[in-house]
Structure formats: C-alpha cells, structure tokens
Amino acid sequence: MMGMPRIWWTDQICWKELLYNGDKIHIDQLHNMFAASEETIINLWEQKILKGISIHVDYQDLADSLGNHDLGYSFLTDPHNSCFQNRDALAHTFMADSKTKTMFGDLRDGNMV
Secondary structure, three states: OOOOOOEEEOOOOOOOEEEEOOEEEEHHHHHHHHHHHHHHHHHHHHHHHOOOOOOOOOOOOOOOOOOOOOOOOOOOOOOOOHHHOOOOHHHHHHHHOHHHHHHHHHHHOOOOO
16 A cells, blocks of 8 residues: 655755655764764674774775575675685684684583673
C-alpha cells in the first residue's frame, strides 16, 4: 500500500535541504553525521576490538562481484582481494603482542576473559 512520502525536498534547486518525517535536514548535517559515525566506528575497532594494536588492511581497491551468486562467495573470498588472503594475520598479530597473547592464552586454557 502506498503511503505519504517521508522525504520532501524543500530546496529543489541545489538539493541541499529536505524534510524527513517533518524534520528539516540540511545536507551538511548528513556529512557531519557520517563523519561522526566513522570516527566512532574507528575508535571502537582500534581500541575495543584491536586493543590498541596497530594492524592495517589495504582495502582501497576492494573487488566485489555483485553478479556472483555462487554458494559461499563474498568479497572476503574473492581472489582479486589479496588483502584477505592471509586469514591468520589478526591472530598472529595478537599473539605477537604480550598483552593480548596473555588474554588469548587464558582462552586457550578454557577460561573466559
């Protein structure tokens, strides 16, 4: 069933301002929202998941065959993406750091950290 539009462009010349569910939004607010989201995600990844360990994956030119419907295919397994070929890189990096190695050593002994 068709409903009323939730987005209404109020600036139909430069397309920089709209109403979304009755709230006025300027395109700059979206840019700020995306920048803040990226900063939050990077901080969570680097501090909470990687525990401050520096590891880099060059994902600048990722390949993803959107037409590939083979069972099990994903961009992570696409042979064009050499950055994902070493699947043990993260584990090796954690084990090379004494702080995280101790944390994972506890897991290996059956204890939850």
